[in-house]
C-alpha cells in the first residue's frame with residue numbers, strides 16, 4: 452500500500468479534478484505484477500493502469516492481491532467501472548486505503564467486488580497509510596463531502612508578521628527555497644486565488660513555474676468592481692482567469708476583460724462585495740479540489756472571517772519590517788477568546804526561512 456500511495460503522489464498536477472490514486476497488484480509471494488496511477492481526467496484510472504502494466508509484463512493476475520489507495524469506482528463516468536475491470540481480470544483480493552467519499556456511490560465498489568466473490572477490505576481509518584491517503588486527497592474529499600474545495604491560505608511574512616512594507620513593496624520577503632515550495636503547493640491546487648489589491652500592487656502571474664507540472668491551476672481573482680487592468684499578467688495564459696465580481700452588469704470593462712479571455716461571474720452579497728462563500732462553492736462545482744489563496748491582508752481577513760479557510764501555510768523569513776501590512780485584517784478584537792487559534796500540523800526550515808502549516812483548532 453505504501454508503494455501504491457507513492458504512485459498516487461505522481462498524479463499530483465495531472466489527475467485533477469479526479470482523485471490521486473495508486474494501485475499495485477502483487478502475487479502470493481509479494482512480487483509486483485503491475486502498478487499504475489490515475490491519468491488525466493477522462494483517461495485511465497489507477498486500477499486499469501496497473502492491469503495494463505501487468506499485461507504488458509506478461510503476468511497473469513488471476514488470484515492476485517490488489518492494493519489500491521481509494522475504493523475502486525462502481526459507476527460509469529468518462530471511463531467504465533474499475534471494480535468490473537478487476538473482477539474480469541480475476542483478482543483474488545482487493546485492499547483499499549480509503550472508502551469512496553462520494554456519498555452517491557460510497558461503498559458500491561466494495562459491495563460489487565464482494566458480490567463477485569472477491570475479498571475486499573478497507574484499512575482502519577487510523578492506519579497511517581489511510582491517514583496519508585486521506586491527506587493526499589483532502590481536496591477531493593472536501594469537494595465530495597462538503598461541496599467545496601479544501602482551502603489553503605499561503606502567506607509569506609517577516610518575523611514580526613508583516614507581508615509588505617507600508618508602501619506595498621513585498622518582493623521578496625522569503626528566499627528562493629521557500630518560494631519554490633510555494634509553487635509546489637500551487638501545483639497541488641485546482642485554482643490559485645488572489646484579490647484586486649494584490650493584482651494592482653504586484654501584477655502577479657499566479658502560475659506554476661518553479662516546479663514541473665502537466666496542469667496549470669485556474670487563476671481566480673476577487674474583484675468586486677472589475678478594476679483589474681486589461682494589461683494584467685493574470686490575463687496572460689496559462690490558466691484562464693476567472694473573476695468573481697459584484698456588479699449587476701459587467702458593462703464595458705467586463706466586455707474588455709472577456710475579450711482578453713477572462714470568465715466573469717457575479718456573486719454579490721448585500722454590501723455590494725463578492726459573496727466569498729458563494730464564490731468558493733462555485734469553485735467546488737467547477738471541480739476545484741484544493742484552492743490555494745495568495746492574497747493581501749484585507750482579503751485574507753475577509754476569507755478567515757467567512758470561515759472557509761482550512762489550512763494556513765505560513766513562510767516566516769528571519770527579518771523584521773516594523774511598520775507595514777499584516778497577515779490578516781481581522782478588525783479590532785476586544786478579547787483574546789475572539790482570536791482564532793490553530794494547531795501546528797508541521798514545521799520545516801526551507802533555506803533560511805521557516806514554514807509552518809496550521810489548521811484551525813475549530814475546523815472550518
Ligand SMILES: NC(=O)C1=CN([C@@H]2O[C@H](COP(=O)(O)OP(=O)(O)OC[C@H]3O[C@@H](n4cnc5c(N)ncnc54)[C@H](OP(=O)(O)O)[C@@H]3O)[C@@H](O)[C@H]2O)C=CC1
Pocket residue numbers: 605606607608613614615618619620621622624645646647648649650652653673674675676724725726727745746747748749750751753754776
Ligand atoms: N507576502 C505575501 O504573502 C503577500 C503580500 N501581498 C501584499 O499585500 C498587499 C495587498 O494587500 P491588499 O490590498 O489587502 O490586497 P488583497 O489581495 O487582499 O485585495 C484587497 C481587496 O480584496 C477585496 N476584498 C476584501 N474583502 C472582500 C470581501 N469580503 N468581498 C469582496 N472583496 C473583498 C477588496 O476589494 P474591493 O474593494 O473591490 O471589494 C479589497 O480591496 C500588496 O502590498 C502585496 O504585495 C499580497 C499577497 C501575498
Ligand SMILES: Nc1c(N[C@@H]2O[C@H](COP(=O)(O)O)[C@@H](O)[C@H]2O)[nH]c(=O)[nH]c1=O
Pocket residue numbers: 607621622623624625626629630633649653654655656657658745746766
Ligand atoms: N512577497 C512574497 C510572496 N508574495 C506572493 O507571490 C505573488 C507573486 O506571484 P508570481 O507573480 O506568480 O511570482 C505575490 O503577488 C504575492 O501573492 N510570496 C512568497 O513566497 N514570498 C514573498 O516574499
